[in-house]
Amino acid sequence: MRAERPQEAALAWASAVAFLTIAAALGALVWGPAGALAAGLAAALAGRVVVQRAGARTRRRRALIAAPLPEADRRFLLERYDHYERLPPELRRRFEDDVRLFLDEARVTGVGIEASHELRLLVAASAVSLSLGWPAAEWDRVTEVLLYPDDFDRDYDAGRERAGEAHVWGTVILSVPTLLESFEHDRDGYHVGLHEFAHLLDVEQGEFDGMPSGLAPGDRRAWAALVPAEIERIRARRSVLDDYGAExxxxxxxxxxxGFFERPQELRRRHREVYEILARYFAQDPAAWDDARDLSG
Ligand SMILES: [Zn+2]
Structure with a gap:
């Protein structure tokens, strides 16, 4: 995420100019030159408000990321989140910026449970892990994250319990015990936070289609071709990936x-094409970062 949203300032200016032109033309038509002037002035004022509002968010974002992530939050994430720990320094800083912006802007609501700061941090960490490699990305598509005190009654059968749900219109539901467990067991290829936010990357024309949006054209073809074979591998128990992927x-x-974030080296070794497509898609290389960590450890 960036302090200034892509095209936002340009868009605000363009709409301000459009206001001005239309108002002046209408004013001239109805009241002649004096009307054009008056209407133009009114439109200029309205345009100023639009431009200022776009600027206000940019300023708020700049102020937010000017202050460092609080030390307690940094320690909490280091203790709880393996992917944050493996990141190279400059990406770790971007992760911290994205976490602060996500926390400030996304609506996270507890349902019968308090949405504590720590829980909100874990939600933010889940989402921004996916978007970290895309500096211009926004999480606009998330309308609300609901935290449930327990597993609930939809989605996720097949032994995964009922732990999460994502809707095409942008609501994400996460069961808190499963979210905590997902961060605790960070090498088992099961993470409800990553899973549900990943669903939202896949919404195309109001439905999930299994094709991540924004995938490069060549990789789209490769992905479409490999998914059936990979599903067969899961069914034949020859896959690193969780059984639920065979749904x-x-x-x-x-x-x-x-799998990409929790078992990257294994995925790269045994499912190289899946790994490489996802590494290009996310512009991240967790297996290489783990290689570096293993060498230094
Ligand atoms: Zn799912």
Missing amino acids: GPVEFFPVAVE
């Missing part, structure tokens, strides 16, 4: 994402 292409993508 179909729509579940395969988020399950592959969980």
Whole structure:
């Protein structure tokens, strides 16, 4: 995420100029030159408000990331989150910026449970892990994150319990015990936070289709071709990926994402094409970062 949203300032200016032109033309038509002037002035004022509002968010974002991530939050994430720990320094800083912006802007609500600062940090960490390699990305598509005190009654059968849900219109539901467990067991290829936010990357024309949006054209073809074969591998128990991925292409993508972040070296070794497509897609290389960590450790 960036302090200044892409095209936002340009868009604000363009709409201000459009206001001005239309108002002046209308004013001239109805009242002649004096009307054009008056209407133009009114439109200029309205335009100023639009430009200022766009500027206000940019200023708020700049102020937010000017202050460092609080030390307690940094320690909490280091203790709890393996992916944060493996990041190279400059990406770690970007991760921290994105976490602060996400926390400030996303609506995270507890349902029968308090949405504590720590829980909100884990939600933010889940989402920004996916978008970290895309500096211009925004999480606009998330309308609300609901935290439930327990596993609930939809989605996720097949032994995964009922732990999460994502809706095409942008609501994400996460069971808190499962979210905590997902961060605790960070090498088992199961992470409800990564899973549900990954679903949202896959919304195309109001539905999930199993094809991550924004994938490069060549990789789209490769992905479409490899998914059925990879699902067969899961069914034949010859896959690194969790069984739930065999439910179909729509579940395969988020399950592959969980594998990518939680078992990257194994995924690269045994499912090289899946790994490479996801590494290009996310512009991240967790297996290489783990190689570096193993060498230095
Ligand atoms: Zn799912």
